[in-house]
Structures are given as structure tokens and as C-alpha cells.
Amino acid sequence: MLKSGVYLQMAPVLFGRGTFATIAENAKKLGMTRVFLITDKGIPETSPVTNAKKMLEDAGLSAVGWNGVQPDAPEQVIKDAAAIARRERVDGVIGIGGGSSLDTAKLVSVVTVNGDEVLKGPTLVENLMAVLTGQKTERDLYPKKPLPLLLISTTAGTGAESTYVAVVSSIDLDIKVGLVRAGDFAIVDPSLTDTAPPIVTAFTGLDAFSHANEALTDEKNTAHADLLAYEAMRLIAKWLPIAVKDGANNEARDNLALASNFAGISFSESGVHIGHSAAHALGHKYHLPHGMCCAWATPAVIEFVAKDYPEKTKKIGAAMGIDVKSDDPKVIGKTVADAVRALMKDVKLPSPKEKGLTKEQVTSLKPLIYKEPLCETYDGVVTEQDVVTLLDTIYDRF
Template sequence: MLKSGTYTQLAPILFGNGCAGQAGEAVGNLGCKKVLLVSDEGVLAAGAVETVKKALLGAGIQVIVWAEAQTDCPEDTVKAAAAIGRNGSVDGVVGVGGGSVLDTAKAVSAVIPNDVQVLDDIVLYLSGQKNYANQPLPVIEIPTTAGTGSESTFVAVVTSEKLDCKIGLPVPPAYGIVDSELTKTVPSYITAFTGMDALSHANESLTEQTNTPHSDLLAYEAIRLIKENLPLAVEDGTDMEARDRLAFASNIAGISFNESGVHIGHSAAHALGHLYHIPHGVCCANMTPAIIKFAAKTYPEKMKKLGNIMGAKITSDDPEVIGTQAADAVRKFAASIGVKTFKELGLSKDQVLAAKPMFYGDPLCMAFGGEVTEQDVTDILTDAYEG
């Protein structure tokens, strides 16, 4: 029998090259009349903010632009943006950018009607012990990278000052707009590591404890699309066929892991990203081979299938052989598109192992669909470093 589970899609997605031009109609249909457009300097300079702003104004929606979002969504930026939104009496939030921008937009949409106490009580919201006194404002997410999947996931990952770590605030988006045209100007290296983030979402979704045949289907297809198209987009950023397929892959990987989940690789990536300010996708790219090797002991068939999609040509049914060969295929793939290893970034093994307490203490770590011991965590970090 197939594994039972709940099939979900969090928010409607408008998908297609050039579809950001329809943002005004989509936001208007949600009843918004004045929105805070959250973005960052780079996205503003690339022109995506102007594209979306024009579409919103064209539909008669007033727009306040706040383009000061920062990497890893620091709490003080969320507070600053929320104050501007509240003072401007906005009734919706539109995020235009990469993962940190989209997460900032989600968090801001919860803080505006509920105040900054939301950030102090983030653990209570995440664990379901506390509900919002006032519903978050509708948040419309428009990614400009093919990696995050945040337009289809229910948490905003923010950097908590109080807890000194990255942690998720639950804020489901109301709508997502996935337009590959907005990813056209993303530099090659960022294209590479954001694509590896999407690959890591799909990989971890396959072996998270709540995986379903439905989330698996989306994950395998995302992996196939990334394997075929990420090298093309890294080589030539104007290859819009490849960009379009990557935008789709990123979104369906997001739907997959929102239904299932991510686990050990993201616990490690959040800890290492927080400690050493390494981009999230780079951390995920370095962790993924080690996660595959570990997961193959419990899920040999799935990791064999993944490895073969990644070009490994695995014939053995031995979990250890499967894990090694599938991990090698992903490691070579990441190297071929220029993603740096932890060693190449100048980290020492001790620095990587120093993430262990934060990593092992993260509830996400236990979301893997099998046992994870303290020794496993040490072995995974060691493997991620030594390869």
C-alpha cells in the first residue's frame, strides 16, 4: 500500500514567464488597497521592484516601497519595516526578492497587526502554543531567485536576537507569483547556490517523517529539472527556457517540503549560516551529500532513485554503496556549477563541528523519518566537511 498522508498546497500560485505584470489584479483580488512592498537593494537595482510596483499602481493599489531587507532576516529589519507599514496603514504586504526578502515580508505581515511581541514569542507560535491575536495581513510572495520556495511554505525563517539563532515564524502566504523573467539578472554564482537550496529541499522532503507519495512525486521532478537545467542557467543566465524550468522546480520543491518537510540538512544549514554568515544555499549544497549518505541507510530505494536522476548509474542494492554513489554524484554536480566547499570557503573542521550543539538542539533535526543520534550528527558534519 502507498504511504498515507495529507496532500496540501498552501496558496494559489500564478506561474509563467512575464506573469509579474498581473500582480495588480492578483493583489486586488485579495482585497488589498494599499500595500507595503518589501524588497532589498539588489532587487531594487535589478528592476524587479519597479516591474511589480507598476503592475500594482496600474490596478489602483497604493504602494509603499521598503527595500532594506537584509540577508537572514534580522529581527530589527522586520521591526523597522513593520513600523513603516503600520504608520502607512497598509492592508497587505508584497515580498519581491530572494528567500530572506520573502521571509521578511511574511514576518512583517504578522508583526504589523500584532506588534513586535510576536518576535519575542516566536517559539510559542512555532510550537502551536500561541495563536495570533489578529490575523497577519495578506502576504503575496514574488520570488526573484529559483531556490527558496518560500512562496509555498508556511514559515518565515528569521534571525532571533533573543534566541541567537534562526527560527521559523508560521505565516502562510496568501498568494504566490512565480515569474522566471525576474530571475534573469541573478548572477551565475547565486543562481548556482540558490538552485542547490531547491535541490536540498527536494532531497530532504523525500526522507522527512511526513513524506507522502505526492510530496515524493514533486521532489523527484524538482530534482530532475534542477539536474538538467541548473548547469545551463549557470552557464548562460539568459537561457530563459532553463530559468523557467528552474523557477518551476523551486516552486514544486517548496510545495513538496511544505507538505513533507526539511530536516537535518536545514538544521545544519541554519546553524552554520548563523555562525559564519555563509549563504543558505551554499550551506545546503555542502550538507546535501552527507544527508543523502546518512538517509540511504533508512531509505535506500529513494536515495538510489535520486542518485540515478543525478547521473550516478547505481546498480547495487547495498545502502552503503547507494549512499556513497548518490552523494558523490551530488557533490560533483555542485562542484561543476562552481559552488564552493566549506574547505574552499576557509572553514576548519573544528568550525564546522562547532555547529553541533545548535544543530542537534534544533527540533527540525528530529524531523528526519528515522532515528538521529548524537554520533550521527558528528558523522554527518564530518562527512559534509571532508566529503
């Protein structure tokens, strides 16, 4: 019997090479006249993104640029940005960048009009739970309608343009937590990923792969999420090594941007679980890129879930071009995990050892991971011993 569940339909997405040129047209369609334009500082000069302000102004809009984005959106940074947006009397927000920029734009669109109170720890948790349990939708959460929001992704990894939660580092709670806000419109223009260096291409692509992988076995999983997840994995397995070797291969870049968006829709609807618990702990503790930590966890997650989901694990293999003959869940898990390990080596992802981590540093994260809320969203049982095995596997069997 197929599992019942909600198919989430997020912001419409305009996909395609060159679609960034429609930024002003789409901002106008959303009713914007004075835009708060959020970008991060690391934009290469060759990127079309550097022209965004001029493109808006040439079309008769005014724009206030702000590039103070920080990873995992510290609460104070969001409050400061929203204060500027309020003072500048903007009537719309555009976020351009990777996950942190898009999440910051989501947060600012809400906080600018609703005030800092919506960032209070209990309010964030209450709102998130109300949406996750289906009691409320975004429309019911905020006293004032958030500012119109256009999201433009520049990395093929997070899929944040199609997710409905923005990560914020809460002062009250002293953890990362989610604020509920989807974009009103998204643009995925693969040409914006053309300047990503090989290592960034590798770990963002593998981050998207991990979203698809974990979405298959999250408790909110649906058949619709699966469809997108398998296709995202097929595209990444095929095109990631090509894009890493030749960043100018447009076909590879296009397919990875599409895969990242598919994986984003899939995990926004379904969810991610222990792989991301481990990745959050590793990234937070040792200041490592999110995608790299997610990639390290992926083969270990595949070996862990294979006992509960042998058929799904086989299908991951099929998406990667491997016909797993065995019906033994252990063999299935190992075969498919080894294929992901081969993909990681092919794209030259460094191992935990190569990044200077000791085994003790990795295994000491067990209590942190076991306490992480995402550890509970796997559609099955996770024991403390499972977390120990996961961490051993991450370190020993890269």
C-alpha cells in the same frame, strides 16, 4: 504500506514567464488599495522589479516602498517595518525577492495588525507547535486577520512563496524560529531570476535540491511530497549546469524556477532535517550563504540516509539519470552522493576549504547541530556519531 499524512495546499501560485505584469491586477483581487511594498536593496537596475511601484500606481493603487530587508529577519527590523506599515495605513503587503524578503513580508502582514506581542518567543513556539501537531491552523492563531499578502519570488531556490513558515531571529530566544503565515497568492515569474549571476544561480539551485532531498526522509513526509521532490531533483540535475553556463537560457531558468517551487511545496508539507541543521550552524557561525551550506551537506545527508532508505536513494539517482545496480545501501549512497558532488563541481560551487574553512571549524559545530530542533525531524535515528561523520564527510569528501 504508504505513509499517512496531510497534503498541504498553500497559496495558489501563478507560474510563468511574464506573469510579473499581473502584480497590480492580483493585488486588487486580494482587496488591496494601499500597498506596503517590501523589496531588498540588491535588485539590479535591469530587473522588472524596479518598476513594481509604478505598475501599482499606474493601476490606481497607492504604494509605500520599503527595502530594509535583512537576512533571517531580525525581530526589531520587523517591528520597525510593521510600525511604518501601521502609520501609513496600508491594507495589503507585497513581498518581492528571495527568502528573506518573502519571510519579512509574511511577518509584517501579521505583526502590523496584531502588534509586536505575536513575536514573543513563547507565543511563536506555541503557535508553531500547535500547527505542526495539527491542533490549529493559521486561521486560529491570530486575534486579527493578517493583511492580505502577495508573494513574488525572484530567486530559484527558497520556495518561500509556497511555505507556511517565516523565519525570524527572535530576541527572547536568541535563535531563528518560525512564525506561521502562508501567502494568499504567489507569483513565480522565471524572468525575475534571469539576472542572477552564475554563483547565485548555483547555490540557490542546490538549496532547492537540498529541500527536495531532505523532504524525502522527514518525519512528516508524504507520497505527494515525494512526487514533487523527485521531479524537482530531476529538473535541477538537468537544467542547473545549463543555467549556470548560460544565464540567458530561458528554458533552463523556467525549469529551475518550477523546480524551486515544487521543492518548496514538498518541504513545506514534509520538512527538512539534519542537512539544514548543519547548514544553519555553518551559515550562522561563518556568515556563509544558506544555499552554499545546504549544498555542502547534501551528499553527506544522502550517504547517511541510504542505510534507512535505499530505495528512495536509488530513486534520487534515477531522477539524476543514474541507474544504480547495487542493492548494498552503502554503494547506493556513495554512488548517488558522488553524482551530487559531480553536479556541485560542474556548477563551480567552491568547497569549504576554498571558502577558507578549516576542518576544526567545521567539526566544532557538532554540539550546535545536535541541539538544533531540525536534527530531530529526520524519520529515523540520528546519533552524535552520525553528526560527527556528517561533518567529516562535508569537509573531507567535497
